[in-house]
Amino acid sequence: MFRHHLLLAYRNFKRYKSSFFINLIGLTAGLSCTLLIYLWVNDEVQMDGFHDKTVYQVMQNEHITERVNTVDGTPGILAEALAKEVPDVATAVTTSPAYWLAKSKIALNGKPPVNAAGKFAGKDFFKVFSYPLLSGSADKVLAEKNTVVVSEALAMKLFNSLDVIGREVIWTNAEMEAESHALISGVFKNVLRNSSDQFDFLVSLDVLLTAGNATYAKWNNYGPNTFVSLKKDADPNLFNTRIRDFLKEKGVKDYTLFIRPYADSYLYNQFENGVVAGGRIDYIKLFSLIAVFILIIACINFMNLSTAKASRRLKEIGVKKVMGVSRRSLMLQYLSESMMLSLIAMFVSLLIVELALPQFNNMTAKHLSLSFSPGLVFPLLGITIFTGLISGSYPAIYLSGLKPAAALKGKIRLTSGAMWTRQGLVVFQFAVSVILIVAVLIIHKQVEYVQTKNQGYQKDNVLYFETAGKFNGNAGFAVEQIKKIPGVVNASSINREFLGDLSYTTGVFNWEGRDPKEVIKFQRADVSTGLIETLGIQMAAGRSFSEKFTSDTSKIIINEAGIKVMRLRDPVGKIFTLWGEDMQIIGVIKDFHFESMHQQIKPMFIRYKPTGTNRIMVKIASGKVKEALAGLGEFNKTYNPGFPLDYKFLDQDFQAQYVAETRVSLLSGYFAVLAVLISCLGLFGLASFTAERRFKEIGIRKVLGATNLSVVYILSRDFTKPVLIGILIALPIGYVFSRLWLASFAYKIELQLWFFMAAGFMALLISLITVIFQAYKAAGINPVQAIRAD
Incomplete structure (x- = not known):
């Protein structure tokens, strides 16, 4: 039976080539977009996921006047105190923020230095974090003051060998006014790309806490970061309660402590008044939503074209029903067609994504690739099945429910429910498209604003x-x-x-x-x-x-x-x-x-x-x-x-400073164009079929004196209404989303009416051009040929 359904699907695709290619292009575009976004989102959510789940970062809330300011800087001696005084702590470590030693230089005596990113780190760094050591002991590599641990890449760059323990290097850093001779005590494996913390070498924390930088060894001064690994049975919420006033016990007022999972620090990096208020997770949610909506828009095209062209398959449906074929069997047939189309579209999408990945990586500063591991294959299958089921569900229900008598006569009446469904799907398509256009316009204007506003200093040259x-x-x-x-x-x-x-x-x-x-x-x-x-x-x-x-x-x-x-x-x-x-x-x-x-x-x-x-x-x-x-x-x-x-x-x-906003502006622009094109592709198909279905009517009207313009108006007015409704629905939603996004800026553009009017007009113009092109083509037919047509 399955083979029979596939054979029927192949024959229908071959017979109705225009519909097949319109659906294939729409689904391929939607799946390509979804796959690119999935690769990006998957890479983002896996950031720092290789560390132990019991690792937490200690944060500080500064209670300044009437608000709370959250910072990740802590006293340099906090980790040692927590490890000694709080029973729930298994291990604790202090490190310097990434930017302190990000622009360091490291060299061999008498040789030119090489650029390297470093960090100060406490002796238990490799016990808390899951960075594998290739040589050296986790207990000892940072125990001595004048020791340094280097990455395998840095070791090869300096010595062309990994056998470097005991060798001397000189590291310098302008930020910390430091220049020091140190002995290499260990080599760690190159830091993975899915680590938010990238560094080439580690220096013993004792260097930071000695005489020249003794300020960081005081409770009332902070800057370093503190991380704790909790015991397996420790309750993080109870731990937060215990350490909240830890600094007050040390004589420091107006500051409270709390912990957050280290794996969350990359995605949830924004706080408002002491509470997590988002961060990179907001862009993950945004683009995930865009991917789902674009895929649904592509599926809607399939639904609308399949139901609109039901008249082509009336006799097939009628004969099968008279022969006793069940509705369930017919539904399976039509779902098989949509699933087969979805599979074809996925294979084409994989080829497109492979070709587009280099450019996409440039835009997102990522190193994404199509590696067919279980982590990618199963989501791909899931997306393909989801697309096939969603796009084929309504046509399967609609077509399998047609009455056999009416089907054999070739006459069916579109019920009000079916008409409203089809119109509603078009409304949804263009509402989403307009929201994306509004988003692109607002993001572009805000990025333009921050780049052209007087900063109060001259940055050029x-x-x-x-x-x-x-x-x-x-x-x-x-x-x-x-x-x-x-x-x-x-x-x-x-x-x-x-x-x-x-x-x-x-x-x-x-x-x-x-x-x-x-x-x-x-x-x-x-x-x-x-x-x-x-x-x-x-x-x-x-x-x-x-x-x-x-x-x-x-x-x-x-x-x-x-x-x-x-x-x-x-x-x-x-x-x-x-x-x-x-x-x-x-x-x-x-x-x-x-x-x-x-x-x-x-x-x-x-x-x-x-x-x-x-x-x-x-x-x-x-x-x-x-x-x-x-x-x-x-x-x-x-x-x-x-x-x-x-x-x-x-x-x-x-x-x-605005690299995230610039990337969002660029990517959302591409996705908005894609959404509009897919929506218009569906309109093009519907308009084409409508003109075909009303071929004889057009000929009669032209014989009776109708002009080409009046025929174009008649054919296009039914498509203009849902597009206008979609625009009217989208504009207030776009306004709300724009306000929410702009709220993250202290200095921002004023939302103006023309932003939204321009977005709506753009969508309407593109849709009208699509429909009118097809309508004008239909209006130019020879009326005699139209009247003689069957």
Whole structure:
């Protein structure tokens, strides 16, 4: 029987080629889109999944004024204290955040350094995390202070061998002002791509907690990350209760602790007022929903075309029913047809996905591939079966339910229920398409807004590089020499990344009139003279730092947001006490966006402390970039041989802040176009069949004097109504979704009526072009041939 159904399906596909290819193209497009999204989603949800499920990250809630701010930075000695004092902890470890040593250099004595990403890590790092060691003992590799553990790739790059235990290396990092000789104590397997934490070497945490960085060994200062592995029988909720006020017991007020599963940190990385508020999981949900809807749109095309063309199969249905074929058997036949079409579409989709993956990987910064493992094969089968059942279910029910007498006579009347179902499916198709168009338009406008809005600083033609080698601790000399290079407008230095969370302090400053109960958080940066001018930051009041004033080391500059929370009038000349030292406010800078526009501009102060700077920033004249870069290269070769000039342009960092939004904008644009095209493909098929079914009617109307325009109007009006209804339904839904997405930005566009009108008009125009093209083609027939047709 199954073979018989497949044979019938093949014959029907061969007989009705146009319908077959329309359905095949629609299902193939839908399945290709779904498969690409599935590969991306599967890669995202598997991130960090190889670690033990008992590993948790300890987080801090800062209770600042009337809100709660959640951070992952903790005191550097928290892990050791938790392991000793809380019974539920099996093992605990402290590590540095990824960005602290992300731009490190590591070298052999007398040889040029290579770039490598590192981390400080406690002695139990390899007991908590599931990174396999190739050599060395998990108990000992980080137990000694001057030890380093390297990846197999780094070992091969440095020594061309994995037999490296006991060999000496020199690692440097501008961020931590560190340069150290260390002995290799172990080699770990290269970190997998599905790890959110990527690093090439680990340094003993003791280096971080010694004299120069003793600040991280205090309870009232934090920055490192803390991770715990709980005992098998431990209750995470009860553990949260036990550690909530752990810091208060250590004399630290206004901070509470809690844990979250480490595997959740990648997907759920946004908090609002101390509660998880989403993160990357939102984009996973969004694209999963898009995949389901696009697949359903493709299935709807099959449903509509199959039911619309039921008249072609009336005699077949009637004869079979008279011969005693059951309705169940007929349903199986039609489901077999849809399943066979779904299988063909899946095979074609696999070919398309294989060809599209390189470009898709470029857009998503992934390394996805089609590897036919059980983890992919079973979902593929599931998607194929789902598509076949969904697309074939309604036609099977509808066609198998036709009355035999009416079927044999070739006359069936479309019931109101069937008509409403078909119209409703078209409405659904275009409602989804319009929602996607609205989403694309809003995302594009927001990304355009953040990229063109005045950031409060000049990012064009500004490059920076970290001090290394002879420039370590001698940034002032480098800056003065760089200013002399042709094409360089200005140069200065700063002690950390210019964009991003600059590092902050709270509770160690004071001023006249401050409320002692108010907790305020200030971002901070140490700079040399000329930084404000190099970056084009505007002064709102007072002056910038200058070498003309030797006393500027006791002066401070604060941004407008800081002055606002301080509630100071005429702040220039007032005293700002910082870490027990009185510092005079000499200037107020206008607010600038040192973080992305997801964040409000925070209070910030800048100190003049050139000896503490380790990142040199250079402003180059427009059109002189090539000349200036050549000069910088020669300067570095002369004064810092053996250390390559690894520079980066500031506008690259700016773009990196919105990489997720840019990718979402690009991908959603492709998916929206695909949804509209699939929907219009269905309309094209329906319009084609309608024109075919009303062939004789068109001929009679033309004989009676109907113009081509009136025939086009008659044929297209029935399709315009559901499209308009779909648009009207979609616009308010699109508005709600747009508001929800924009809520994650502190600075955002205003939603305007024309955004939604444009989306609706675009969908309507495309659908009208599709239908009118087919209708106009039908209107141009010879009326005599139409009347003579059977």
